[in-house]
Amino acid sequence: MLGGQTALLETRPVVDAWASAVCKKEGEGPLGDLFDMIHTDDTMGEDNWEKAETRLFMDAVKRCIEKAGVTSGDVRMLLGGDLLNQLVASNFAGRELGIPFIGLFGACSTMAESLAVGAMILESGSADRLLCAASSHFCTAERQFRFPLEMGTQRPPSAQWTVTGAGAVMVSNRRTVLRPRPVITHVTIGKPIDLGVTDATNMGAAMAPAAADTLCRHLMDTSRTPTDYDVIATGDLGAVGSALFEELMREKGMPLLAHRHVDCGLMIFSPEQDVHSGGSGCGCSASVLCADLLPKVQKGKIGRLLFMATGALMSPVSANEGESIPSIAHAVVIERPEEV
Amino acid sequence: MLGGQTALLETRPVVDAWASAVCKKEGEGPLGDLFDMIHTDDTMGEDNWEKAETRLFMDAVKRCIEKAGVTSGDVRMLLGGDLLNQLVASNFAGRELGIPFIGLFGACSTMAESLAVGAMILESGSADRLLCAASSHFCTAERQFRFPLEMGTQRPPSAQWTVTGAGAVMVSNRRTVLRPRPVITHVTIGKPIDLGVTDATNMGAAMAPAAADTLCRHLMDTSRTPTDYDVIATGDLGAVGSALFEELMREKGMPLLAHRHVDCGLMIFSPEQDVHSGGSGCGCSASVLCADLLPKVQKGKIGRLLFMATGALMSPVSANEGESIPSIAHAVVIERPEEV
Numbered sequence: 007m008l009g010g011q012t013a014l015l016e017t018r019p020v021v022d023a024w025a026s027a028v029c030k031k032e033g034e035g036p037l038g039d040l041f042d043m044i045h046t047d048d049t050m051g052e053d054n055w056e057k058a059e060t061r062l063f064m065d066a067v068k069r070c071i072e073k074a075g076v077t078s079g080d081v082r083m084l085l086g087g088d089l090l091n092q093l094v095a096s097n098f099a100g101r102e103l104g105i106p107f108i109g110l111f112g113a114c115s116t117m118a119e120s121l122a123v124g125a126m127i128l129e130s131g132s133a134d135r136l137l138c139a140a141s142s143h144f145c146t147a148e149r150q151f152r153f154p155l156e157m158g159t160q161r162p163p164s165a166q167w168t169v170t171g172a173g174a175v176m177v178s179n180r181r182t183v184l185r186p187r188p189v190i191t192h193v194t195i196g197k198p199i200d201l202g203v204t205d206a207t208n209m210g211a212a213m214a215p216a217a218a219d220t221l222c223r224h225l226m227d228t229s230r231t232p233t234d235y236d237v238i239a240t241g242d243l244g245a246v247g248s249a250l251f252e253e254l255m256r257e258k259g260m261p262l263l264a265h266r267h268v269d270c271g272l273m274i275f276s277p278e279q280d281v282h283s284g285g286s287g288c289g290c291s292a293s294v295l296c297a298d299l300l301p302k303v304q305k306g307k308i309g310r311l312l313f314m315a316t317g318a319l320m321s322p323v324s325a326n327e328g329e330s331i332p333s334i335a336h337a338v339v340i341e342r343p344e345e346v
Numbered sequence: 347m348l349g350g351q352t353a354l355l356e357t358r359p360v361v362d363a364w365a366s367a368v369c370k371k372e373g374e375g376p377l378g379d380l381f382d383m384i385h386t387d388d389t390m391g392e393d394n395w396e397k398a399e400t401r402l403f404m405d406a407v408k409r410c411i412e413k414a415g416v417t418s419g420d421v422r423m424l425l426g427g428d429l430l431n432q433l434v435a436s437n438f439a440g441r442e443l444g445i446p447f448i449g450l451f452g453a454c455s456t457m458a459e460s461l462a463v464g465a466m467i468l469e470s471g472s473a474d475r476l477l478c479a480a481s482s483h484f485c486t487a488e489r490q491f492r493f494p495l496e497m498g499t500q501r502p503p504s505a506q507w508t509v510t511g512a513g514a515v516m517v518s519n520r521r522t523v524l525r526p527r528p529v530i531t532h533v534t535i536g537k538p539i540d541l542g543v544t545d546a547t548n549m550g551a552a553m554a555p556a557a558a559d560t561l562c563r564h565l566m567d568t569s570r571t572p573t574d575y576d577v578i579a580t581g582d583l584g585a586v587g588s589a590l591f592e593e594l595m596r597e598k599g600m601p602l603l604a605h606r607h608v609d610c611g612l613m614i615f616s617p618e619q620d621v622h623s624g625g626s627g628c629g630c631s632a633s634v635l636c637a638d639l640l641p642k643v644q645k646g647k648i649g650r651l652l653f654m655a656t657g658a659l660m661s662p663v664s665a666n667e668g669e670s671i672p673s674i675a676h677a678v679v680i681e682r683p684e685e686v
Contacts (some may be wrong), residue, residue, distance in 0.1 A: 132353030
């Protein structure tokens with residue numbers, strides 16, 4: 007226990023394994039070589055988009071179980087979510103996998119939410135091994151949140167592109183000398199913050215204040231400064247949101263150096279890929295965490311990572327009713343293996 | 347820690363306070379005198395149904411905070427959910443309340459999910475006081491999951507009536523001699539179970555196998571039998587689902603005596619209220635828990651309660667795609683105050 011919104015995890019839960027699964031466009035991006043699986047067809051061979059996303063979720067989870075060298079029967083709980091109404095992608099994956107399931111919704115913050123809740127459950131001793139996972143799919147998200155794909159709607163420069171991808175992380179209390187692994191040391195649970203943004207094609211602006219709020223609370227709770235982190239990774243503020251976030255942190259007197267702050271939404275696609283402000287979706291920060299960030303922590307290239315995923319809690323129904331978009335950010339501190 | 351799907355909570359988190367808020371129809375039911383707040387107008391004075399549900403959620407949470415004798419600033423986390431897409435009722439309540447928020451989706455199982463996760467977080471020492479809450483509203487749910495209200499669609503006898511209600515429970519690690527309170531001793535996390543039911547107007551049939559599965563796992567994990575519980579409360583199987591659940595338990599060789607098994611969906615409305623198979627919705631088990639079950643545990647009338655909320659993880663999109671309805675049940679054991 008610590009104070010405020012942050013919990014210090016004394017047992018330092020171990021990040022045993024991680025895996026990512028994405029589709030063609032993500033595979034063509036700057037991180038293309040780092041994903042565990044790259045589908046070439048965005049239907050993943052299924053007959054609808056929702057099933058395609060479930061398949062992606064399962065791919066990441068199954069590969070993660072494999073990489074951890076265990077079976078699904080060894081996993082005590084699966085904490086997961088996605089962007090879809092009633093979490094169909096993850097619920098349906100849970101049905102296939104037969105693992106006790108805790109459904110979470112935090113929009114694009116879900117990967118951090120699942121890691122934060124999962125780490126606290128491990129800290130309680132209520133489970134010895136669990137899986138945290140999240141997914142998104144461009145085709146399921148666009149039609150649910152915005153317009154039918156067939157319309158070919160024009161997108162403003164502030165719009166983000168929903169990543170077709172999933173990430174899964176196995177966390178446990180097994181500390182082994184032979185296979186040192188990254189550890190989770192702190193989690194910070196964010197508050198829903200709403201400064202009145204109503205534009206669903208500018209989620210970065212809606213989410214930046216939530217990211218700044220959670221980061222400030224985290225630094226206050228831990229008596230740290232941004233320089234205590236090798237990398238502060240947000241996901242997914244995109245170009246517009248990242249600039250606003252950095253400006254807000256400067257205003258609060260805690261400037262971030264550009265090379266310390268990375269954004270998963272800016273890492274997964276290159277500017278040439280025509281995604282405007284960057285990537286988004288639960289699967290964006292989930293797959294970037296598993297493909298790029300965790301391997302760097304494992305190798306000691308990042309000594310201490312603050313992984314802070316952000317979510318725009320927007321709903322087409324409430325938007326039609328004139329509501330603005332509350333946003334949330336949860337943060338998890340992951341440190342390199344103690345023995346490295 | 348215990349085994350299988352069940353966690354034993356050694357710190358025995360304390361159920362400090364609870365509150366419920368419902369609307370007119372629920373107030374006219376058998377538990378009418380027991381709710382903390384009864385609205386007479388199902389708009390709650392708001393200009394759309396979603397805002398009305400948010401209001402209900404806030405009413406329960408605020409009354410619970412009041413009854414616990416604390417302020418919202420004393421609450422470290424709010425774990426909540428509802429049936430709405432993107433959890434708008436609880437997310438918007440979270441925005442107003444300014445409490446760090448963990449969004450959960452377990453359909454009608456959400457109250458048990460939030461208590462289970464909340465209890466494990468308390469056990470970890472990551473928080474000293476948190477709120478678990480859930481809500482539903484007949485008018486938001488009907489139009490989202492079934493038909494526009496204006497159609498006046500006929501309902502088959504197996505259909506359940508979504509409760510307009512909310513419940514909030516404050517759980518903490520503060521054990522006081524002066525104010526003994528119920529304690530949470532075990533939680534069991536369920537698996538998504540799907541036996542192929544596709545009828546969204548027969549959720550009881552879809553959920554009964556999940557309830558039986560979780561109860562059997564719980565009894566196996568704890569080496570207990572149904573007779574170890576004064577009351578096993580499901581929520582919300584309704585009449586159809588309750589009969590199926592009891593039959594499944596008999597088949598599994600663990601018969602439940604009728605007076606030991608109660609169903610929140612059957613408790614909240616009387617047969618004269620024309621609700622067919624009974625009540626449903628996250629707010630059903632949440633409000634019945636807070637209005638009826640917890641006060642009985644507090645008074646020692648129920649020595650040991652198994653509160654097992656069930657959820658049909660149905661989605662209109664997946665239903666249109668021909669998918670059946672996976673269901674889930676989570677269980678929480680609540681015991682009377684140790685000093686009573």
